[in-house]
Amino acid sequence: MAIGKSKIRINGADCGIEAILLGVTTSIGGFLFGYDTGQISGMQIFSDFIERFGQGPPGNRAFDDIILSLVVSLMSIGTLIGALSGAYTADWWGRRKSLTFGVFMFIIGNIIQITAMSSWVHMMMGRFVAGLGVGNLSVGVPMYQSECCPREIRGAVVASYQLLITIGILISNLINYGVREIEDSSASWRIVIGLGIAFSMPLGLGVLFLPESPRWLAGRGRWDDARICMARLRGLKADPHNPLVEDDFQEMYSTIMQQANVGTGTWWECFAGSDKPRVFYRTLLGCAIHFLQQWTGVNYFFYYGASIFESAGIDDPILIQLVLGAVNVVMTFPGLYIVERVGRRIPLIVGACWQATWLLIFAAVGIARPPDENESSGIVMIVAACMFIASFAMTWGPFAWVVIGETFPLRTRARQASLATANNWLGNFMISFLTPFADSGIGYAFGFVFFGTNATAALIVYFFLYETKSLALEQVDIMYSQQELRPWQSSKWNPEGYLDRNTRDPTYWDQRRGSAVGEPVEDEKGSKHIP
Numbered sequence: 001m002a003i004g005k006s007k008i009r010i011n012g013a014d015c016g017i018e019a020i021l022l023g024v025t026t027s028i029g030g031f032l033f034g035y036d037t038g039q040i041s042g043m044q045i046f047s048d049f050i051e052r053f054g055q056g057p058p059g060n061r062a063f064d065d066i067i068l069s070l071v072v073s074l075m076s077i078g079t080l081i082g083a084l085s086g087a088y089t090a091d092w093w094g095r096r097k098s099l100t101f102g103v104f105m106f107i108i109g110n111i112i113q114i115t116a117m118s119s120w121v122h123m124m125m126g127r128f129v130a131g132l133g134v135g136n137l138s139v140g141v142p143m144y145q146s147e148c149c150p151r152e153i154r155g156a157v158v159a160s161y162q163l164l165i166t167i168g169i170l171i172s173n174l175i176n177y178g179v180r181e182i183e184d185s186s187a188s189w190r191i192v193i194g195l196g197i198a199f200s201m202p203l204g205l206g207v208l209f210l211p212e213s214p215r216w217l218a219g220r221g222r223w224d225d226a227r228i229c230m231a232r233l234r235g236l237k238a239d240p241h242n243p244l245v246e247d248d249f250q251e252m253y254s255t256i257m258q259q260a261n262v263g264t265g266t267w268w269e270c271f272a273g274s275d276k277p278r279v280f281y282r283t284l285l286g287c288a289i290h291f292l293q294q295w296t297g298v299n300y301f302f303y304y305g306a307s308i309f310e311s312a313g314i315d316d317p318i319l320i321q322l323v324l325g326a327v328n329v330v331m332t333f334p335g336l337y338i339v340e341r342v343g344r345r346i347p348l349i350v351g352a353c354w355q356a357t358w359l360l361i362f363a364a365v366g367i368a369r370p371p372d373e374n375e376s377s378g379i380v381m382i383v384a385a386c387m388f389i390a391s392f393a394m395t396w397g398p399f400a401w402v403v404i405g406e407t408f409p410l411r412t413r414a415r416q417a418s419l420a421t422a423n424n425w426l427g428n429f430m431i432s433f434l435t436p437f438a439d440s441g442i443g444y445a446f447g448f449v450f451f452g453t454n455a456t457a458a459l460i461v462y463f464f465l466y467e468t469k470s471l472a473l474e475q476v477d478i479m480y481s482q483q484e485l486r487p488w489q490s491s492k493w494n495p496e497g498y499l500d501r502n503t504r505d506p507t508y509w510d511q512r513r514g515s516a517v518g519e520p521v522e523d524e525k526g527s528k529h530i531p
Contacts, residue, residue, distance in 0.1 A: 008235075015150050016235030022148055022210045023157035028203035029099065029137035030161040030401075032106060034168025035199060036134060037302050038325060039192045040072055040127075042176030042318050046183040053120040065436040067120055074124050076429030078109075078131020079138065080422045086139035087418035095144040095213040102140060103204030106133030106196070113193045130196075131425075137203075139421045143413065146405030147213040148233055150248075151472050155339040158405045159398035163332045166393060168199075169302055170325035177318050215410055215473070218256050226252075247504070248472070255474035256410060270416050277481035279416075282407050285464050286420030292457040293400040294427030296355055297450030298392050300435055301385055320382060327386050331393035343469035343491060344399055348461045351395025356454035358388040363447025381444075396457070400424075406468045409477050467491040470501035 008015060043049050044063065053071065054061035063071075082105070089098040109130025116122040142158050149157045175195065179188040211233060217226040227249055231240040239245070270283045301324055338347050362384040365371075371378035408416040438446040467490040468476050475495040479485065485493055494500055497508040 015153050016233045016237075018211060018235070019149050019153065019157070019233040022233070023145060023153070023160055025203060025206045025210060026099065026141045026145055027157075027160045027164040028199070028206075029102070029134075029141040030164035031168040031171075032103075032196065032200055032203070033134050033138060034165035034170075035172045035196055036075065036127075036130065036168075037165075037299065038169035038172030038321075039176065039196070040075075041302060041321055042173065042180070043189045043192060044068065044072070045318075046180070046188050048184055048186050049189045052118050052186070053116075053123055065440060069433045069436050071120055071124050071127065073429050073432035075127035075131035075134070076425050076432055078128040079135030080131075080425035080429065082132040082135020082137075083139045083421040083425055084135075084418050085132075086136040086421070087414040089136060090140050090143065090216075090414045095140060095147065095216055096207045096210065099137060099140045099144065099207045100204050102133045102136030103200045104133065105136065106130050106200050107204075109133060110193050110197050114190050135421070135425055138424070139414075139418050142401045142405040143417050144213055146473065147215040148211065148229075150234060151470060153340075154405075155344075155402050155469065156336045158402045159332075159336050159339045161401050162393075162398035163329070163336065166325070166328040166332045166397065170322075170329045173318070173322045173325040177322055180318060215252060215256070218252060219410060223253070251472055251474050255477060266412075267415055270412050270419060277477075277483070279409065279412060281464075282409075282480065283416050283419060285460075286404055286407055286416055287423040288460055289400050289403050289457075289465070290420045290424035291427040292453060292460065293396050294424055294431055295450065295453040296352070296392055296396050296457065297359055297388070297431075297447070297453070298397070299428060299431045300446065300450065301389065323382075324385060324389050327389045328393045328397075331390040332398060335394040335398045338394060339399060339402055340469070343467050344403060345461060345465055345467050345487070345491065347395045348399050348465070349458050351391045351399075352454045352458035352461065354391040355388050355396070356451045356458070358384045358391070359447045359450045359454065362388070363444050363451065366444025366447065403465065403468075406471075406473060406476055407480075410473070463487060467493075471495065 008017070008020075050061055050063065051058070053067075054063045055067060056062055082102070086098065086102070089101055092098075093101070109126050109128070109132065112126030112129055113123055114126075116126060141161055145158045145161065146154060172192065175192050179191055182188050211229040212225070214226040214229040214233070217223075217229060227240050227245070228237065230248055230252075231237050231242070231245045234242070234245055234248070236242045236245055269279060271280055302321075335347075362381050365377050365380050365384070369377040371381055404417050404420045435446070438449075464487055466476075466479060466485075466487050468479070469491070471479065472495075478495060479490065479493055482493065497505050499505050
């Protein structure tokens with residue numbers, strides 16, 4: 001049986017095996033993100049890495065704060081630029097080819113890093129180029145997944161991007177732990193970087209065999225191709241006019257045609273608004289959610305955890321990093337369940353409050369009873385870090401990527417997703433650049449800053465984020481147009497033609513199918529047809 005004709009029932013509806021395969025393959029982009037995040041934490045304390053790229057006399061070298069900040073953080077500048085450029089490549093070439101381009105840039109960046117001999121600038125520029133690729137993927141993967149996957153599994157599939165980030169961090173920690181026995185050799189860090197190339201290949205090549213985004217195809221007038229892709233993603237390739245496919249198609253068609261009447265979205269529209277409701281509102285919301293995802297403090301631990309715990313007197317800081325990575329992976333699995341069963345708003349609010357509490361404990365204990373003088377303090381701080389990571393893995397880690405994939409209208413989606421992801425990387429850069437200086441200056445009091453940012457994040461979600469659980473992307477757009485609807489009331493809103501968000505009204509859809517008459521549509525070749 002052809003894979004496009006294979007399906008399983010999830011949440012009461014047919015979902016194609018190709019949709020599952022798409023989610024697994026594209027989430028490798030998250031793995032690359034996580035792998036690079038985790039690898040630098042261990043590499044920066046390897047003796048050969050320090051001897052080659054550190055400062056000072058041979059045999060007694062160490063990283064200056066500013067040099068270490070640049071080596072670690074310039075990748076985030078690359079990812080910021082890559083995220084902004086990803087809006088163009090995703091629209092020009094299609095979602096799949098854009099992802100392949102992102103993998104290509106990641107591989108080039110890794111090759112540059114592997115060939116570095118003794119110049120920290122060489123290593124830094126390799127990380128910058130790799131960042132261009134990771135930034136491109138961080139925009140393209142959630143957008144492609146959201147546009148392709150049936151609504152019944154969309155939240156879990158997009159959340160799996162974060163799951164693969166956590167697995168990438170864990171795998172890099174495991175590899176760092178394994179090669180630490182040869183840390184006096186350049187093979188220690190070259191092996192870690194080189195394996196990233198091998199891990200990226202399944203995404204770069206595999207995505208070319210998956211369906212293109214039906215919404216990208218429809219936006220270019222390729223309605224027949226869009227219908228076939230929708231059918232494949234439902235496991236109904238042999239029956240593209242199946243009622244389930246037809247209902248999905250008609251919802252997409254009516255919304256896209258309305259948007260087509262007012263032209264193509266521009267960068268300015270993301271800020272100035274348009275006929276579409278709350279465009280600027282949603283731009284700011286997406287940017288805030290993603291900036292605050294980084295300022296929860298997660299990469300305070302994943303970028304610099306090894307050096308932080310080493311300075312705290314921990315005998316084996318890489319082992320502690322391994323423990324944090326394992327907690328991150330294991331606790332992401334409940335998040336995949338929560339995102340579809342509970343929704344988006346409540347877990348984000350509860351998660352931010354929980355994270356704030358444990359960061360407050362981490363900072364207070366570290367200041368009141370320095371861990372290098374009190375062994376019990378080190379244990380409490382490790383527990384606090386684990387509890388923080390557990391909450392992040394279940395909520396803010398995966399859910400921020402779900403939000404970015406669902407919130408924006410099609411005509412400006414690529415640009416708004418790009419802006420939101422760029423803010424994620426801006427926050428990432430700020431954390432990676434400022435942490436060495438904060439560690440030297442205010443020490444563990446940096447945790448109080450993260451306490452404040454998590455509290456702020458909880459308030460922003462409560463007052464501004466709408467609940468999008470179980471809604472099609474076009475229905476999300478309609479919900480945001482309800483001017484009288486408030487975010488804290490949004491979970492009770494149901495779209496037209498639905499008894500509740502998971503149950504369609506058969507009478508409504510029978511009447512709609514019976515009365516639907518497609519307008520002639522001109523495709524890219526200039527011919528007109530009824531979709």
